Amino acid sequence: MSLKACIYDLDGVITDTAKYHYESWKWVSDQLEYNLTEKQNQKLKGVGRKESLDKILKWSGARISEAKKQNLLTQKNKMYLKYIDTMTPEEIFPGFNEFNKKTKEEGIKVAIGSSSRNAIRIIDKLDLVLDFHAIVDGGMTPNSKPEPDIFLLAAEKLSIDPSECLVIEDSQAGLTAAKKAGMKSILYGEDKGLKGASLQIDNWLQASLEKFKNLY
Numbered sequence: 286m287s288l289k290a291c292i293y294d295l296d297g298v299i300t301d302t303a304k305y306h307y308e309s310w311k312w313v314s315d316q317l318e319y320n321l322t323e324k325q326n327q328k329l330k331g332v333g334r335k336e337s338l339d340k341i342l343k344w345s346g347a348r349i350s351e352a353k354k355q356n357l358l359t360q361k362n363k364m365y366l367k368y369i370d371t372m373t374p375e376e377i378f379p380g381f382n383e384f385n386k387k388t389k390e391e392g393i394k395v396a397i398g399s400s401s402r403n404a405i406r407i408i409d410k411l412d413l414v415l416d417f418h419a420i421v422d423g424g425m426t427p428n429s430k431p432e433p434d435i436f437l438l439a440a441e442k443l444s445i446d447p448s449e450c451l452v453i454e455d456s457q458a459g460l461t462a463a464k465k466a467g468m469k470s471i472l473y474g475e476d477k478g479l480k481g482a483s484l485q486i487d488n489w490l491q492a493s494l495e496k497f498k499n500l501y
């Protein structure tokens with residue numbers, strides 16, 4: 286067995302969109318007369334849009350109609366997209382492009398596996414559309430993370446067995462999804478409280494492809 290594919294999460298692994306989600310979810314929470322903390326926002330990482338609203342409703346204790354829910358989801362996304370549309374390739378995390386290039390040069394396939402239904406728009410803003418062999422987003426599978434569907438579809442698109450795919454993730458939902466897909470994972474970022482990863486890296490400048498290959 287050897288490492289044949291890297292499947293990158295997008296938000297929090299290639300770029301930081303959490304700050305834009307936070308501003309938009311804070312607005313939603315204000316409408317519910319609820320104060321969403323940054324710590325709670327961390328718990329929304331990797332979680333789909335609808336599921337994120339369900340969590341906020343649970344925390345706030347607010348009870349609203351299905352129509353109002355739909356309306357809040359639409360407004361949240363409108364606000365989020367305004368932030369996204371200002372993004373430029375400058376917002377790609379340092380060292381990512383170099384790591385991705387080296388990985389491809391070694392014959393390893395690369396894909397995106399994101400819960401975001403806006404993933405392709407973000408990738409386009411970052412000018413990365415042509416840099417992956419496959420892109421799977423939250424609109425392409427019935428279940429979002431922590432279910433394994435997104436990563437399994439990425440492996441299928443790459444024609445690589447899940448056991449030879451490595452997921453790079455910043456969220457517990459994503460690490461759990463990787464495990465359920467039968468894939469090893471790397472925790473990206475400094476949140477050392479998260480469980481399930483084989484290795485942790487603080488940033489791309491620290492990433493060693495050799496170490497990743499040695500996991501297989």
Ligand code: B16
Binds near residue numbers: 362
């Ligand atoms: P959207 P990832 C996830 O993306 C985000 O981490 C999470 O905070 C967000 O709620 C989810 O996408 C859905 O995003 O509203 O754009 O469809 O980390 O899986 O790349």
Ligand code: MG
Binds near residue numbers: 294297331
């Ligand atoms: Mg993420």
